[in-house]
Structure formats: C-alpha cells, structure tokens
Amino acid sequence: MSVFSYRARKSDGELVSGEIASDSSESAARELKQNGFYPIEIKETKVAAGKSADKAGPKIGRETMADFFRQMNDLVGAGVPLARALELLGDNLKDPRMAEISASLCSAVRAGSSLSDAMKAHPRAFRPLVRGLVGAGEGGGGLENILNEIVSFIEEENELLERTRGLLAYPLIMLLVGAGTLTFFLTFVIPRFAGIFKEMGETLPLMTRALLSLGTGLSRYGWMAAVATVAAVLLARSYAASKEGRGALDRALVRAPFAGRVVLQMNVGRFCTALGLMLRNGVPLLRALDLAAAAVGNTHVGAELSRLSDTAREGGTLNSALRNSGVVDAMVVDLVRVGEETGRLPDVLLKVGDRFERKAYSDLRLAVSLLEPAIIVTVGLAVAAVVLGMMLPILQINLAV
DSSP: OEEEEEEEEOTTSOEEEEEEEESSHHHHHHHHHHTTOEEEEEEEOHHHHTSOGGGSSOOOOHHHHHHHHHHHHHHHHTTOOHHHHHHHHHHHOSSHHHHHHHHHHHHHHHTTOOHHHHHTTOTTTSOHHHHHHHHHHHHHTOHHHHHHHHHHHHHHHHHHHHHHHHHHHHHHHHHHHHHHHHHHIIIIIHHHHHHHHHHHTOOOOHHHHHHHHHHHHHHHHHHHHHHHHHHHHHHHHHHHHSHHHHHHHHHHHHHSTTHHHHHHHHHHHHHHHHHHHHHHTTOOHHHHHHHHHHTOSOHHHHHHHHHHHHHHHTTOOHHHHHHHHOSSOHHHHHHHHHHHHHTOHHHHHHHHHHHHHHHHHHHHHHHHHHHHHHHHHHHHHHHHHHHHHHHHHHHHHHHHO
C-alpha cells in the first residue's frame, strides 16, 4: 500500500488536489473516477516511496485511539458531516500526533476518498481490523453504529490489558523490593562485618564465609554485574523487537507450562470477539478471518489461526477448521457448529470470546494469588539466611565461652 498525491477536476470543472492510499497509480485512478473525479496527475509521494507500509506514521496508544473514535462517534451521531467531524477533531485533540492524522484523514475524505481508504495511509495507527470495520460500516450505511462498536472493542481490550498489568504489578514490586533488600545487605551490611570477624580470629562457619565472599564480590564488582544486566536487557529487547525474536518469544510463551494456557486463551478470545464483531457488521467470512487473525497479539497463535481462512476457501466450515486447528476444545467447536446451523454465528463467537477472556483472567488471578505468598516466603527465607549467617559467629563465641 502506497500514498499517491493527485490533481484532478470535479464534474463542474473545479481543480482539486490531495492524497489517496492505494496499491498502485492505476487503482488510485479508478478510485478517483468512482468518486466523480477526473485525474490529471497521479504520483507516489516521497514519504511512501522510501518506507514500507508497516512503518508509515506514528503508533498511537489504545487510550488515544479510543478517545478519537469516541469523539468521532459523538460528532457523527449528532449529524455532523464526516469531513467536518474530522476537521474538528484535528483542531481539538490533545495528542498532536492524532490531531495531525485526523487532519490528514479530513483532507483525503474531502478529496473524495472513503474513510477506510484514507486510514490505509496510517497503518501503524489504524489496525487492519479497525479499517475493515470502518469499511463495512461505510458499505452498509451504518458508520455511526460501527464507530460505537470500535470504541467498545478498544475499551474492552484496554480494560483487559490494564487489569492484567494490575495483577502482575504487585508481585513484581514485591520481587524488586526483596531483591533490593538482599542487595543492600550483601553490598553494604555484610562487608562491614568482615573486619569485625577478622579481628575475632575465629574460624568462621561455612555459611558466614560464603556470605562474606558474596558480599565482598558484589561490593567490588557489582557495577560490572549491573552493566552486564542492563546490556543483556537491551539486547533482549532488541531481539524481541525483531521479527525472528518476536516469533521465538511468542512460541516460548505459548509452550510455557502455565503461562501458555493463559496466553492461548487470551489470544483465542480476542480472535473470536473480533471475528464475531466483523461478521455481525457484514464483513465477508474470508476477509473477517484474515483480519481477526491479524488482531491476535501473539504471532504464533495468529499464524495458526490464519490457516482457518485456507480451510474456508476450500469450502470447509468454520467449525471443522477450528476442530483441525487444535486451539480450542470440543465444546467450542460444537457451539460454533450450532451457530453456523442456526445462523447465529456472530453472537456465538462473541460469547465464546468473552468466555475465553474471562477464563484467562481467572486463571491469571489464581496464579498471582499463589505467587504472592511464594515470593514473600522466598524473600523472607533469603533475608533470614543472611541474618543467620551473620549471627552464627556470635553464637559460636558465646557457646565457646
């Protein structure tokens, strides 16, 4: 997908110019003619020529995106024309990046482009799923309803993410505080006991000698360990950001003993919710399957689910494709089969998606409730071992006296 600048004339002879997102100059010309414009000049812009579509434009956060669609829904619902609504959003949005994108969309819409086509120029801001839903709303004449659906979808996605982060935040803080406490004891407290124990001239217990060696080593070479840790984290983040690294990390998450089940449930739940939402709003099944698979956060799970569209193209049913994929249990497959037979597949998929997401959050909450006391006990035992190691020489002297 590229962005093309054009000059064209309207049916009344007025000369206009603007930008349009399309696969080629020929398809851009066809889109302009369909919208009543007669192209004079079409050329690919320099910005699009040097970048891949995946890297075009800034990436916008979920909260900002939800706010954008929420305000657009309010304006369109109040009867404000789409181009005017985008113009108002461009003037009033707090996020300058989103305001710039809104202004760009306004220019494209006024030049005759549809909103979904205009969004293609900003693939990092508007996901394929969102663009597909907007296109379905424009085709069916129900853009206002679609905007409300998009807001609900993004808000539910953001709520699940925030709840998950909230669950993991407390044990992570406990772990960091415990690690900090142990580091303080080993690097500042224990080395100060070394001189006292040396003056005592007694043979120290093995546990005390080990702690003194560890504390002395950390106090002398701790900065090297810190630098190595930071470097390792940066390298890991860089690798995880690459395509190969992201794939390896996602595969490892899915195959992890307990976390894999939670990750799979969350991603399959997102897939079912997205698929049901698109089918309910008139998106064709094959297109909906591709977009729903792209909406899955885990690339490994997304690749597995993307194969469902291949089965559907060969004439197979969705329930048979799900059964062969192995990512859902037999009960879900039977529910989807009943939904296909009764014509209520979108509603069934939305219920299945909600079920998966609730189950994933419930399992994660259970794991965290077990993890918290485990961290407390582990940190407590570690601190007790340090204190005991420092007290043993004193107890040894008292016993000798």
